[in-house]
Amino acid sequence: MHAQNDIPKAEILKGATIAFDLDGTLVDTAPDLVASLNLILAEEGLPPLPFDDVRKMVGRGAKALLERGFAAAGAPLDADQAPVLVERFVALYLGRIAHESAPFPGVVDALVSLRAAGAKLAVCTNKLTHLSVALLDALDLTQYFDAVVGADSAPAAKPDPRHLLATIAAVGGDPTRAVMVGDSINDALAAKAANVPTLLVTFGYTEAPVETLGGDLLIDAFSDAPSACITLLASCGRRNAGL
Ligand SMILES: O=C(O)COP(=O)(O)O
Numbered sequence: 001m002h003a004q005n006d007i008p009k010a011e012i013l014k015g016a017t018i019a020f021d022l023d024g025t026l027v028d029t030a031p032d033l034v035a036s037l038n039l040i041l042a043e044e045g046l047p048p049l050p051f052d053d054v055r056k057m058v059g060r061g062a063k064a065l066l067e068r069g070f071a072a073a074g075a076p077l078d079a080d081q082a083p084v085l086v087e088r089f090v091a092l093y094l095g096r097i098a099h100e101s102a103p104f105p106g107v108v109d110a111l112v113s114l115r116a117a118g119a120k121l122a123v124c125t126n127k128l129t130h131l132s133v134a135l136l137d138a139l140d141l142t143q144y145f146d147a148v149v150g151a152d153s154a155p156a157a158k159p160d161p162r163h164l165l166a167t168i169a170a171v172g173g174d175p176t177r178a179v180m181v182g183d184s185i186n187d188a189l190a191a192k193a194a195n196v197p198t199l200l201v202t203f204g205y206t207e208a209p210v211e212t213l214g215g216d217l218l219i220d221a222f223s224d225a226p227s228a229c230i231t232l233l234a235s236c237g238r239r240n241a242g243l
């Protein structure tokens, strides 16, 4: 289902929690992630990977990206190497965290309007928290969020629902009045298991087609996010009322 234009009232946003995924949803981070992965592959004497292949591998955190990247480069990581290489990757990535990364079009306006309507905004990402904060700071986005909960700050990472529930709790929110905005299967699964409606962007990072991920609503542009959140909050209100 795509977002409709016949929007219920915006008051429903007051006090609601909107939890956003970061990579591929708020910020187009693929250029710096791919560059960092290719730098570490070069350090290890391996060939670079094509941009489009790596872009789809983002969404389960740094360790998973390295595991998938090294496997694709023909040199699967062994358990002993992984911690050192993850640490090196994180250092390389931090050094170029926002060289080419930028918010997707319409993100800032959408965050401003959601906040103005009284929503609590949070970031729920499989990125490490310190990388997430560094990225948001570099792009001047930190000011819009009441909490940033990376994978290392949650009891378990997405697709585990505890990541999303911990994020909602971090802003003093109510899971029955919340929306998860994401781009990948991890976001959709975490939200479904937490019984929170899922809004998926169609321009993010996913291996399977976004239409197959089980999102409750899809948007092609971030400018549609506020109205889509209103629609989803209204539908969870009806669901909670047993209608
Ligand atoms: O894979 C990552 O680093 C992050 O992912 P997310 O912000 O899409 O959860």
Ligand SMILES: [Mg+2]
Pocket (backbone or CB within 6 Å): 021, 022, 023, 024, 025, 058, 059, 182, 183, 184, 204, 205
């Ligand atoms: Mg993502």
